Amino acid sequence: MTQQSVTMADVAKAAGVSRTTVSFVLNGRMEANIPEATRERINQTARMLGYRPNAAARTLASKRSAWFGLVTEIATSPFATDVIKGAQRSAWKDGNFLLIAPSDDDPGMEMLAVEKLLEQQVGGLIIATTWHREIIVPENAKSVPCVLVNCFDAAGEFPSIVPDEVAGGYAAAEILARAGHTNIGHITVAQGIPAQIGRQTGMKQALRDHGISQEESKIVAGDGTADSGYHGTQELLAQPDPPTAIFCGNDRIAMGAYDAIKELGLRVGEDISIVGFDDQEILAPHMRPKLTTIALPFEEMGMAGVSLLNQMVEGSPIENRQITIGCPPRIRSSVAMHGQR
Amino acid sequence: MTQQSVTMADVAKAAGVSRTTVSFVLNGRMEANIPEATRERINQTARMLGYRPNAAARTLASKRSAWFGLVTEIATSPFATDVIKGAQRSAWKDGNFLLIAPSDDDPGMEMLAVEKLLEQQVGGLIIATTWHREIIVPENAKSVPCVLVNCFDAAGEFPSIVPDEVAGGYAAAEILARAGHTNIGHITVAQGIPAQIGRQTGMKQALRDHGISQEESKIVAGDGTADSGYHGTQELLAQPDPPTAIFCGNDRIAMGAYDAIKELGLRVGEDISIVGFDDQEILAPHMRPKLTTIALPFEEMGMAGVSLLNQMVEGSPIENRQITIGCPPRIRSSVAMHGQR
DNA sequence: GCGCGTTACTGAATCGTGTTAGCAAATCTG
DNA sequence: CAGATTTGCTAACACGATTCAGTAACGCGC
Numbered sequence: 001m002t003q004q005s006v007t008m009a010d011v012a013k014a015a016g017v018s019r020t021t022v023s024f025v026l027n028g029r030m031e032a033n034i035p036e037a038t039r040e041r042i043n044q045t046a047r048m049l050g051y052r053p054n055a056a057a058r059t060l061a062s063k064r065s066a067w068f069g070l071v072t073e074i075a076t077s078p079f080a081t082d083v084i085k086g087a088q089r090s091a092w093k094d095g096n097f098l099l100i101a102p103s104d105d106d107p108g109m110e111m112l113a114v115e116k117l118l119e120q121q122v123g124g125l126i127i128a129t130t131w132h133r134e135i136i137v138p139e140n141a142k143s144v145p146c147v148l149v150n151c152f153d154a155a156g157e158f159p160s161i162v163p164d165e166v167a168g169g170y171a172a173a174e175i176l177a178r179a180g181h182t183n184i185g186h187i188t189v190a191q192g193i194p195a196q197i198g199r200q201t202g203m204k205q206a207l208r209d210h211g212i213s214q215e216e217s218k219i220v221a222g223d224g225t226a227d228s229g230y231h232g233t234q235e236l237l238a239q240p241d242p243p244t245a246i247f248c249g250n251d252r253i254a255m256g257a258y259d260a261i262k263e264l265g266l267r268v269g270e271d272i273s274i275v276g277f278d279d280q281e282i283l284a285p286h287m288r289p290k291l292t293t294i295a296l297p298f299e300e301m302g303m304a305g306v307s308l309l310n311q312m313v314e315g316s317p318i319e320n321r322q323i324t325i326g327c328p329p330r331i332r333s334s335v336a337m338h339g340q341r
Numbered sequence: 342m343t344q345q346s347v348t349m350a351d352v353a354k355a356a357g358v359s360r361t362t363v364s365f366v367l368n369g370r371m372e373a374n375i376p377e378a379t380r381e382r383i384n385q386t387a388r389m390l391g392y393r394p395n396a397a398a399r400t401l402a403s404k405r406s407a408w409f410g411l412v413t414e415i416a417t418s419p420f421a422t423d424v425i426k427g428a429q430r431s432a433w434k435d436g437n438f439l440l441i442a443p444s445d446d447d448p449g450m451e452m453l454a455v456e457k458l459l460e461q462q463v464g465g466l467i468i469a470t471t472w473h474r475e476i477i478v479p480e481n482a483k484s485v486p487c488v489l490v491n492c493f494d495a496a497g498e499f500p501s502i503v504p505d506e507v508a509g510g511y512a513a514a515e516i517l518a519r520a521g522h523t524n525i526g527h528i529t530v531a532q533g534i535p536a537q538i539g540r541q542t543g544m545k546q547a548l549r550d551h552g553i554s555q556e557e558s559k560i561v562a563g564d565g566t567a568d569s570g571y572h573g574t575q576e577l578l579a580q581p582d583p584p585t586a587i588f589c590g591n592d593r594i595a596m597g598a599y600d601a602i603k604e605l606g607l608r609v610g611e612d613i614s615i616v617g618f619d620d621q622e623i624l625a626p627h628m629r630p631k632l633t634t635i636a637l638p639f640e641e642m643g644m645a646g647v648s649l650l651n652q653m654v655e656g657s658p659i660e661n662r663q664i665t666i667g668c669p670p671r672i673r674s675s676v677a678m679h680g681q682r
Numbered sequence: 683g684c685g686c687g688t689t690a691c692t693g694a695a696t697c698g699t700g701t702t703a704g705c706a707a708a709t710c711t712g
Numbered sequence: 713c714a715g716a717t718t719t720g721c722t723a724a725c726a727c728g729a730t731t732c733a734g735t736a737a738c739g740c741g742c
Contacts, residue, residue: 007728018692023730033689055461056400057728060697065397074426081422085415088443097461100441102429120396120438226627252627259629262603282621286567286593288600348698359722364700374719398698401727689738696730703725709718 006051015045022046026053059121067097068309069117071110072128074102079130079298083149086302087126094310103127111138118143124309127151128302132162132194145312149305150298152322159312159321161304165198168294168327169247172199172275173206175292175329176245180338181273182212185243187232187253189224196249199277203247218243222253229256237264237272244338245273251280254291254334273335277327290332297325347392356386363387367394400462408438409650410458412451413469415443420471420639424490427643428467435651444468452479459484465650468492469643473503473535486653490646491639493663500653500662502645506539509635509668510588513540513616514547516633516670517586521679522614523553526584528573528594530565537590540618544588559584563594570597578605578613585679586614592621595632595675614676618668631673638666 008026012019017038024032025042059065070087072080084100091098099120101113117125118140125141128149135151137158148160176184186203189196200219207214220235222228229248233256236243248254254276261272268274269289276284276293284291304323311318349367353360358379365373366383400406411428413421425441432439440461442454458466459481466482469490476492478499489501517525527544530537541560548555561576563569570589574597577584589595595617602613609615610630617625620636645664652659 005728009728019729020692020694020731021690024691027730032691035690038690052456053460054401054728056397056406057697058730059397060395060401060699061728061730063697063730074422074429081415084441085443088415088441092443097440097442097457099438100425100429101438102426102433115393116438119394226629230629252623255627256629280623282593283623286596288567288571288597346698350698360699361701361722361724362720365721368700373721376720379720395698398727399700401729402698402700404700404727684742685740687738687740690736692735693733695732698727700726701724703723705720705722707719707721709716711716712714 005054006049007054008051011042011046011049011051014049015042017042065121065123066095067091067099067120067122068124068126068306069099069101069114069120069122070126070128071101071103071113071117073104073130074100079296080128082298083128083302083305086299086304087128087149087306088302089299090303090306096306107136107138111140114138114141123313126302126305126309128305132165134194145309147305147308147312149301156321159308159318159323161301161308161323161325162194163296163301164324164326165195166202166205167324168277168296169199169202170206171202171327171329172247172277172294173203174210175275175331175335176247176273177206177210177212179245179273179335181243181245182338183218183241183243183245184212184214185218185220185236185246186214187220187222187229187236187246187248187257189222189249189253191221195277199249222249224250224252226252226256226259229253230260231256233257233260237261237266243272245275245335247275247277249277251276251278251283251291251293254293255283255287258287269334269336273338275335279330284330285332287334289334292332292334293330294327295330297327300325346395347390348395349392352383352387352390352392355390356383358383406462406464407436408432408440408461408463409465409467409647410440410442410455410461410463411467411469412442412444412454412458414445414471415441420637421469423639424469424643424646427640427645428469428490428647429643430640431644431647437647448477448479452481455479455482464654467643467646467650469646473506475535486650488646488649488653490642497662500649500659500664502642502649502664502666503535504637504642505665505667506536507543507546508665509618509637510540510543511547512543512668512670513588513618513635514544515551516616516672516676517588517614518547518551518553520586520614520676522584522586523679524582524584524586525553525555525559526574526577526587527555527560528563528570528577528587528589528598529560530563530590530594532562536618540590563590565591565593567593567597567600570594571601572597574598574601578602578607584613586616586676589615589617592617592619592624592632592634595634596624596628599628610675611677614679616676620671625671626673628675630675633673633675634671635668636671638668641666 008019008022012022025039088098103110103113125146129151137153148158152160220232222232261268276291279293279295284293349360349363353363366380429439444451444454466487470492478494489499493501561573563573602609617632617634620634625632625634
């Protein structure tokens with residue numbers, strides 16, 4: 001054992017006080033009025049001896065733990081990072097830790113993950129998904145406060161935090177409308193998922209508000225891949241009255257759209273304007289021209305999840321069980337004013 | 342408290358045995374020969390009562406914890422995900438947990454992160470970076486076994502796991518050489534970092550082995566961005582004897598290269614062949630044509646990190662302190678046979 | 683000099699588990 | 713059938729904190 005652990009008892013002996021006093025001082029319990037002098041002396045000895053609190057002992061004794069559990073599909077996507085990042089940051093500043101467990105699609109696996117987290121005495125649970133959808137929450141998750149991030153349960157039993165897809169779709173279409181476009185195409189992500197429904201609904205509302213009509217033929221069903229963006233764009237631009245702007249259901253679709261447009265000898269952001277969705281960090285800002293898109297607020301959702309959890313753990317009543325987080329536009333260079341050049 | 346925790350004592354009482362016996366059975370200590378009948382009865386009662394072991398108590402009592410700490414720059418890049426994923430998987434199957442702490446560049450922050458992890462009684466530590474480089478390991482990390490992933494310390498004091506940049510560069514160049522190319526360009530990542538030095542060294546070796554000469558003018562210094570790929574490619578293709586193939590220092594450079602090539606009216610994977618590096622999941626397979634590239638083995642490095650850590654914790658001597666993990670080629674469609682069409 | 687409040691602590695119980703030492707009964711050995 | 717061994721279990725301490733219930737010493741007013 002290289003590990004010589006210094007305990008509170010050691011500090012107490014060295015400082016000539018009782019363990020209790022050390023505990024009070026180190027935890028800053030002012031109500032136990034320990035004079036500044038003693039306080040200082042104890043802090044000094046603790047530092048000198050290299051005392052490091054034992055978190056396990058603390059959780060055991062105090063019956064409340066310093067950590068939350070986060071269950072997510074690490075497997076699939078880089079998005080998970082951002083949720084983790086936000087949650088981590090938020091938890092960290094309260095001195096809390098995040099235990100991250102994988103839930104690789106398999107529902108049995110997910111249950112096991114939750115079980116394991118509960119064994120670790122987590123004070124609360126966040127269940128996060130990489131794409132916005134409905135999930136079935138494992139039964140055992142009810143043992144502690146639990147929030148859903150980027151997903152929701154059918155019964156609405158759990159508080160959930162999701163992106164405001166509708167407002168996002170509205171913002172995307174509005175960018176194009178404001179730029180003077182009146183003939184606008186749309187390539188959707190996979191049919192029936194909240195992202196598709198929400199974004200499309202928002203778009204339609206925006207166009208209506210701006211007095212722009214859109215034929216059904218201008219909405220083509222994609223599946224979220226670059227390929228579907230490529231072919232969808234070809235389809236739109238082959239129409240007799242091709243759109244001058246396309247709202248792509250996500251950034252990957254936009255990537256395919258760029259290729260199709262360039263192949264036709266047209267210029268993105270000049271001849272055809274493009275708006276994406278997601279704001280994928282390693283994609284959107286590096287495309288040529290840089291992609292104007294709507295950001296998915298993963299980091300904010302992660303942060304919101306932790307702070308909601310904090311509220312629940314402290315027992316304060318939560319007013320709002322369904323929180324939507326706005327999707328901010330990222331204006332870059334793929335949208336041109338229509339009729340300017 | 343909704344949380345009615347069932348303890349071992351409860352199980353013991355319900356099953357009519359002592360707590361010790363329950364402990365033995367539940368931990369599968371065969372040497373305490375408990376007959377099958379009793380064993381079964383205890384397991385049943387435990388299940389019935391919904392007994393869940395208290396990890397904090399267990400760590401405290403047994404003086405060894407079920408988790409490792411992983412310190413990484415979550416902030417910057419999606420790569421972190423893959424390391425986490427690999428490490429997570431690997432740890433998980435031994436019933437171990439990963440505590441993930443952020444080290445956002447700030448060295449003070451990193452030290453604090455390590456300190457916090459040590460408080461949680463982690464049995465070992467992994468320090469991972471998002472790009473291959475030398476780091477200064479915080480002093481307190483020495484309290485427990487510690488391995489470096491995707492980075493290394495100057496003194497070589499810590500075991501470290503890094504990608505085999507040289508072999509990767511070799512493989513990249515060889516793909517082009519095998520395809521019949523003899524005039525090959527290269528756009529580097531940022532000067533002086535291990536990735537640049539290693540990949541370039543590997544490339545040169547491969548070309549030498551294949552009897553191909555390469556003028557200095559065919560190597561242009563980039564900085565890892567798509568922009569530098571775009572301009573680098575323009576520079577290469579403007580030369581009197583332009584290369585027919587380009588090895589791009591990373592996938593983002595390749596992304597810029599694609600744009601430059603297409604703008605000149607040439608076709609990637611037909612007129613000009615491209616090989617990238619990194620195999621960015623949301624980039625390479627979605628480019629048009631799909632990018633042939635060399636993968637950075639983040640997931641494998643994460644797994645290797647954990648298993649090395651396991652060895653160290655168990656005290657088995659480790660033979661190899663500097664492990665390099667191969668970078669497998671991902672053959673897709675951006676390389677054409679030269680002189681075929 | 684008595685009662686009372688404050689100051690500055692301390693003793694001891696507790697949290698849920700791991701683990702060692704040991705004991706009574708049953709079984710084997712010779 | 714005495715003695716040795718094995719079987720099947722238990723008592724009790726340890727782990728490193730938190731926390732409740734005190735308590736000795738001191739100052740202060742009357």
